[in-house]
Amino acid sequence: MLRLTDVSKRYGSGAWVLDRVDMEIPPGQSVGILGSNGSGKSTLLRILAGISRPTRGRISGMPRLIGYVPDRFPAADAMNPIAYLVHIGRIRGLGGDEARRRGLLLLERLRLAGGIRTPIRALSKGNAQKVALAQALMTPPELLILDEPWSGLDAGAHQVLGEIIAETVRAGGSVVFTDHRESVTGAHATMAYRVDQGRVLRHQPGTRAPMAHVMLTDPGAEFRSPSRIDWHEVDGVAGVGGDGGQIQLRVHPAACDDLLMIALRGGWSVAEVRRDHAATPARDGERWSR
Ligand SMILES: Nc1ncnc2c1ncn2[C@@H]1O[C@H](COP(=O)(O)OP(=O)(O)OP(=O)(O)O)[C@@H](O)[C@H]1O
Numbered sequence: 001m002l003r004l005t006d007v008s009k010r011y012g013s014g015a016w017v018l019d020r021v022d023m024e025i026p027p028g029q030s031v032g033i034l035g036s037n038g039s040g041k042s043t044l045l046r047i048l049a050g051i052s053r054p055t056r057g058r059i060s061g062m063p064r065l066i067g068y069v070p071d072r073f074p075a076a077d078a079m080n081p082i083a084y085l086v087h088i089g090r091i092r093g094l095g096g097d098e099a100r101r102r103g104l105l106l107l108e109r110l111r112l113a114g115g116i117r118t119p120i121r122a123l124s125k126g127n128a129q130k131v132a133l134a135q136a137l138m139t140p141p142e143l144l145i146l147d148e149p150w151s152g153l154d155a156g157a158h159q160v161l162g163e164i165i166a167e168t169v170r171a172g173g174s175v176v177f178t179d180h181r182e183s184v185t186g187a188h189a190t191m192a193y194r195v196d197q198g199r200v201l202r203h204q205p206g207t208r209a210p211m212a213h214v215m216l217t218d219p220g221a222e223f224r225s226p227s228r229i230d231w232h233e234v235d236g237v238a239g240v241g242g243d244g245g246q247i248q249l250r251v252h253p254a255a256c257d258d259l260l261m262i263a264l265r266g267g268w269s270v271a272e273v274r275r276d277h278a279a280t281p282a283r284d285g286e287r288w289s290r
Pocket residue numbers: 011017035036037038039040041042043044071
């Protein structure tokens with residue numbers, strides 16, 4: 001089993017990004033990593049993938065076959081998707097024909113649009129993300145590491161990715177993924193960790209971290225209504241309620257200032273900001289209450 005023991009990480013002489021992390025990734029589990037922007041999620045994933053070395057601490061049980069989808073796919077690639085996948089397949093030990101067959105199958109399953117012969121750098125963000133996913137799956141991974149994998153994916157590919165995660169876990173592999181939306185993490189993870197101020201703690205089922213509650217109202221200005229904002233897509237938003245002239249948001253405290261700025265710029269009035277004082281029981285219907 002992949003295990004981090006007392007792992008810390010800093011870049012150069014900067015602040016500690018990860019601080020004395022103990023963590024296990026058991027086989028047959030899908031592990032969600034929660035945390036606000038800049039909390040260290042990508043750093044943690046790069047260490048789990050063996051791409052970045054911890055400054056201190058130990059890693060054991062690193063699987064041989066790791067599929068890794070980084071947060072930023074090097075989209076400046078002049079290769080086309082199928083040539084790139086054949087190249088990756090061959091590096092992983094597949095024959096040319098087998099690599100081509102598997103690459104085409106994956107691109108079809110993820111419904112790549114934009115052409116298998118278009119240079120990757122000319123693809124849209126979502127289609128480049130599909131190629132990034134396909135390369136991680138060219139050989140069935142024992143550990144699949146996905147950094148914000150849903151970012152930019154359309155609804156069809158969103159569902160396929162959920163199926164791929166479930167299949168990997170059913171086959172006895174492990175999946176580790178990040179996503180800033182708690183609802184997405186809840187839907188696809190069997191266990192979760194939260195990165196907060198360098199520490200990585202189990203996200204306990206039955207509780208949720210202290211949250212901020214924000215109520216916004218339409219100021220009722222005569223000639224101007226507030227902007228329509230898809231609050232589900234705003235970083236740190238874990239729940240949205242209300243309608244029309246009044247909106248209630250449940251927000252990770254670290255993201256609250258940025259959210260208030262977006263609201264005010266959009267012409268909303270801030271009617272109330274309230275903060276939980278301690279971890280509170282999950283509400284009925286939230287996946288974490290399993
Ligand atoms: N290569 C690097 N060199 C120096 N600092 C880095 C490097 N990579 C990350 N950092 C810093 O480490 C901290 C954690 O970054 P990281 O990308 O791991 O966070 P994150 O939780 O994945 O953020 P996000 O949700 O925005 O993707 C940040 O302060 C970032 O600036």
